[in-house]
Amino acid sequence: MRRPLLLLFVFGCVVSLQASNRLSARLILDGIISFAFIPFFEVLSLAIVYRRAPRRVPLARAVDAFFVANAPWLVWLLLFVVVRSVQTPVQATAGPVWWQVTALLSLLPIVAWSLYIDLQFFRSIRAQGRGAAAGDLARQRLISWTCIVAYFIGHDGTTFFQLFTGWLNV
């Protein structure tokens, strides 16, 4: 479980640097607690998908290997804190629109990169039916991202859903 813990520690550091532009134990711990739901849902979704077919490695080892796919996200977060470390509070709180758009667009290659790593992971652990790895990945992503987004935005999700269905005129 080293890698899930490392991910949480990085989350804590990002939260601390974002809020105060320094690494404070208080804020790191708070960030760890706040974002513990992400590795929790990732492990949960992996365990659910894992039970569907025979596997080559035990779940505990698979969990650690699975979190290798977070490397792209960690690199992105690292770049994020590098930028934050040279910003003033005003710049950090409300960057110009072009900066916000750039930050969002920079997530696209990260998503693709982590998808590729995850696909390799599911191919490597399946005892048979290598072609089904993409299905495993899709199921795992659907479960984990749905839970993560639902937890993170909470009730506002229903509001977004209402706005979206209203926009679609459904």
Added chain:
Amino acid sequence: MTPARIVSVVLLAASVAAGTIADRPAPRTPLTLGGYRVLAVDFHTHTSMWSDGSLTPWGLVIEADHQGLDAIAITGHGQTVGAYLGHWYSRRFGGPIVLIGDEVLADNGFHITAAGITETVRYGGSRGTAIDDIHRQGGIAVVAHPFSGFWPAYDAKKLQGLDGAEICHPAIYGFDEGQHELEQFAARAPVAAIGSSDFHGIGVMGLCRTYVFASTASEQGILDAVRARRTVVFGKDGRVYGDPTLVPYADRLRGRAPASNSRGGSLDWVSRIAGVAGLAGLLCL
């Protein structure tokens, strides 16, 4: 462990130690002006509990203390659990006053924050509008970030029921027209001037804040002051908004908030660079 990794861990540990030692609450001396207690309040904050924030409810209270705020409203999206936890923490362990709040997206894009309520805002049917329910609960209704994209939702009737409108929101620093748009909205709505940081964890809590001129340093005192429009807010480039009779006190309030354009001293820089380098080493080596 390789020597490079050991160096990374040492750098990171030194940075955390330095950052933790330097992490002290902002000095906060009680201020009385014109016979009122002046309280620095952030009316729009989010926790990480189902409210797309980055800090726990208790972490939010502690951070407010560190940013020199006397009170915050915790405004979850359609829920008050985080606010109640923060409220409990503040009463149990001390800290800024916490107002129970809710950020409501209602009635076709009508976007308001409630503060001083007792339960999640509900509206429609016999309950009337969201504003009606906020007032029924004894709270105040503040328009959240009324930039031009939100204007169509506010007709004359809705404007009449409001208690405040944000005249300072961090987004004003992100695009040139932002402050002007909030000023235009304020001209339509003769309500209390409010500064809120809409804090989600990105940036600094209390970057925009409201100086409330309250009769007492209490939840009720804050709510009554907003209803009476006894507020002063600093906007972009230090412009001052609020009650014309209180604006002359603005010079006494300048400098009470932590500097918004400072990257910290040289020790902060060294500590930060060491921390980021240590983190990079830990991840890459």
